[in-house]
Amino acid sequence: MVFCGHIDYPFLKETKISFGFLASLRYPVGMKILLISCFAIICGCHTSKTIQQAGPTGPRPNAKTWVTPKNIPTINLSKDNVPDFWTSTPTIIDTNSFADKHQLKGPVAGPHTRPATFLPTHKKPHFEENGPPNALHAGIGNSPTIVHDDGGFNAIAQTPWSPPDPSLAVGPNHVVVTVNMAIAFYDKDGNEEFSSYLDSTGSPGFFEDIGCGDFTFDPKCFYDPHAERFVVLALEQYGTSESWITMAVSDDSDPNGIWYKYRTWSVIADGSNNYWVDYPGFGFDDGYYYVTGNLFELTNWGWGGVLYRVFDKTPMLVGDPVVIADVRKAGHAGMQGAQHYGDAPSAFFVGRRNSTELRLAHINDPSNPSVVSEFVAVPYHSTPVGGVTNPGGTISALDGRIMNAHYRDGSLWTAHGIDGNGVDAVGRWYEIDLANWPTTSPSLVQSGDSSVPGMSSFFPAIAQNKRGEVVMVVATANSSTNPTLQIVGRKQGDDLGLMGFPTQVATGQSGADGRWGDYFDMTVDPNNDVVFWYVGEIQNNSGWQTYVGSATITCVEDLDANGVVDVTDLLSLVAEWGTNSVGAEIAAPYDVIDVSDILAVVATLGYCP
Secondary structure (H helix, E strand, O other), X not given: OOOOOEOOOHHHXXXXXEHHHHHHXXXXXXXXXXHHHHHHHHHOOXXXXXXXXXXXXXXXXXXXXXXXXXXXXXXXXXXXXXXXXXXXXXXXXXXXXXXXXXXXXXXXXXXXXXXXXXXXXXXXXXXXXXXXXXXXXXXXXXXXXXXXXEEEEEEEEOOOEOOOOOEEEEOOOEEEEEEOOEEEXXXXXXXXXXXXXXXXXXXXXXXXXXXXXXXXEEEEEEEEOOOOEEEEEEEEEEOOOEEEEXXXXXXXXXXXXXXXXXXXXXXXXXXXXXXXXEXXXXXXXXXXXXXXXXXXXXXXXXXXXXXXXXXXXXXXXXXXXXXXXXXXXXXXXXXXEOEEEOOOOOEXXXXXXEOOEEEEEEEOOOOOOOOEEEEEXXXXXXXXXXXXXXXXXXXXXXXXXXXXXXXXXXXXXXXXXXXXXXXXXXXXXXXXXXXXXOOOOOEEEEEEEOOOOOOEEEEEEEEEOOOOOEEEEEXXXXXXXXXEEEEEEEOOOOOOOOEEEOEEEEEOOOOOOEOOOOOOEEEEOOOOOOOEEEEEEEEEXXXXXXXXXXXXXXXXXXXXXXXXXXXXXXXXHHHOOOOOOOOOOOOOOOOOOOHXXXXXXXXXXXXXX
């Protein structure tokens, strides 16, 4: 059943009872849903624009019944960088009500399908590859910094689709992983608590009850530390008439239970041309969620630029209708939204422009958005050519597009794959100074190439913790080595442009071939803002296998990150006694600095585990 976000009925005209209010009542989950259902049936629902169920326009395996979309909004972005506004109404779904909470039964035998098989014909946009020359050089080599492997677990295995496009969200007690086209919840020891397919091939699929058909793709997820919620994204596209951006927001920091799910229309009109959305970027700050995507014509491969979609997160946190703002930038391509930690003066986005420039963009006023962008000079690079040779064939390392972006304390960290020197591909990373933009133009602080001797490295994902430490995860391979998963890192005081020696964390049983990635993910544990978590993949005999791991550079108890736990760390913790410092806690319960934190530091005095 689809629930409207607000009830508008004569005897409730004055109160405008909100389903968000009903959802917040301290009743059991089943009672909440029953109350909302009754109100929806008895009172009727009204919104200015309601999105009904829809589904595929052609047959696919395991397809289920769908209906043609009705009352969809017209999103007119004919004027470049001028926003259009419309409203989306959520559906409230309880994952505890799923009869089968463990739908993923292990690797699925082939053949395995590329999602692009079901997308309209399209090509990546053409930009001048050769950028203006400069004298910049990327760092090459290794610092002495070592990333410590804190262990991990196998997550989702081969589904009917390749590549998996794995993404990761880490909360206080749970890990959420998404792939093409599935989702799973785990505790931090790797015990699965829930799994389902994202589309209508599930029983039910995670997004099926809000109208999702049998084709989702390019899923992403993150944990929003500002709101303490999990957020999930998937795209849908059917034939030459439908495109959707589908999102879900958990009602608290536990992914099990209530989710507020929004199925948002994404056919974008520019004059007589209609466009669909591909390859999403997904970011957040303290007040908004941001989705970006490349725009392609529905009837041919014509290029429309980038869609910037802005969601005010406030109503989404209680399951109310949300006003969406859409902006189109015709000259942009492949822009990724940053995940913003701490305070940020603007919402930042980044994409590759050419061989010597990145494009940086920002939105200053998300309530009435327009996009401002500048170019940042970076060291010369070219995109990977021919793929990565390994015992299984040749893996596509993509085309140099930006993979992920994290903003913290004035710096934007991002990474992408480039053509290697003596190897097939290398992970290139950047730190960009945005502290005073737009007053001062953005500038490159440092960049480097992941150095894994004798190995290609690809699908890089990067993040920074509160100590200024940085970790990047990459896939590695060569002609005699199956794809492996490795992590590299740096401390704040390391020489510019250098990461430390790699730490291997997972090894595959066999080689891989073709479109195998496309991207990995990296984040930071919200309990302490120190421990890094990542998701990547390896290849087993049964297909691709995602792997989730955690890592540290200096241990959590080492508050000043000098490599040893001593009395200075203990005194620093005592000074914060009794405070509720989110991201500063050492040991559970992660809510206040208390005796458990003191004991954890005392237990490690003299060394750093």
